[in-house]
Amino acid sequence: MVIDPQRVTDIIRETAQLDVLPRFRKLADDDIMEKAPGDVVTVADYEAEVRLSKALGALAPGAEILAEEAASRDGLELDDYHSDADTWLIDPVDGTRNFSKGETPFAIVVAYVTGGRVEQAWIHLPVEDQTIVAERGSGAFVAGGERLAISNDVAIGSMTGLINFRALGDSVSVEQMKSRAEAFSELRNFRCAGFDFVQLAKGNKHFSLYRRLWPWDHAAGSLIFSEAGGYVARVDGREYRPLERTWGLLCAPSEKSWQDIHEHLSTPN
Template sequence: MMSALVDEVADLMREVAAREILPRFRLLTDGDIEEKSKGDYVTIADRDAELWLSPRLEALLPGSMVLGEEAAAADPKKLSLAQSDAPFWTVDPIDGTGNFVAGRETFGVMIALVNKGRVRSAWIYFPLSGDLAVAEEGAGAFWHSGDTVQRLFAGRSANDVSRISGAFNVRFMAEEWRDRVELFADTVPRKSTYLCSAWDYVSLARGAHDLVTYNRMMPWDHAPGSLILREAGGVLRSLDAGADYMPATLAAPHLAARDEEGWQRFAAAIRNAV
């Protein structure tokens, strides 16, 4: 049974998408777009959506704070929240901003509630379709599409390497891990390039992908998907230390997989790649 909080946050996501995001899709002007760093975009829709969401989320849980991607970009000291035991919300107002800027449909809105260092609740919303993935710790993960609600089960990863599907994000990896991941990726014939964590994690949780790799582990990018994947039976764990993902970890080579057996098999193949 999902709590009332799940519906309240979902309603906020739908409203902010209708107010700040969808009216700007494929209508951005040059003045609406900035580059925070090479290839890392922010738009007026990102900023206005985060500004609209933040006080409303904090009001849902008195004493909580918001760790938003754009606020942290403006003031990196805000990332210290990820190291605390205090309750906080992670907000990625538009995950896949580069896709949004390019007019591609692969973007989403992501929110998670973290308390005492653990992800307790998670939401990934796709404004164009209205589809929503939600999870609460210990209560399962669910996919809402139209009037249909289905429990998410990631299922088992493919055993035949020719049937494996994955995404390989290596941009921020140290050379040692990047080389190993790229060597393994060369053996995987079915690769995706969503460039959007929201799409990656939901694809895993719905059983459409077998694995995804990451290294830059900002909480707004990974806290929501980590819980949805875990509650669907999947795994997100570091390749070097073998530790399950925690929001306090900001950078380390990570592997996400549909199931434990698949994680172990893919991790071994990556670690042994030469």
């Protein structure tokens, strides 16, 4: 089933305007909670997720909904989540810690999965009122605007990106990762995966290496970056499928640069 991308964009924008932006920099102390030590959630997350789940569910009757806050509340173990049904993936406020502090960036992230693969994706930046949309095989676009294109391949010494120093697992020490990371031009963590993927797809940075993968965080962005011309694969080289519980994802401008980055970080000193 192909979902009308404009209808989803409209739903997401409405959610941002009604549930998210009115709370930005106006949260009371009791509007901010902890799901787990160090993992915050706000009333805006909950309210936005309810609206998105109801509206998106009505667009695709029969599709399942996997949303971050409901999964946390219900104690869902993603290792045990298996479904052949079409699935909505929803992160109502990606970058919640930034949002809770009255800081940017933060985003609303939605993906539509069919047969275990992301087929359509949306990342909305509420403050900028900008939505990035992608459909498999059709490219990635700013909604109502230009087509996105990634940055060109450059030498490692000229690359800007993001590195989680534990993303390659026990085979590579954190100390080695930090040492090898010094070769890159600049590393920056926005603490918002959705915004990070937008920067990748717009060509404002070259690569990102993520460790802990949540489907609502990385599914939409992986398709958007791929459709903008980038190369995405798990750190073991396999295709990324968001409903398979795994860790380690590397996004780079091309397969060659993916290999160059992986080899640079993983080759023993």
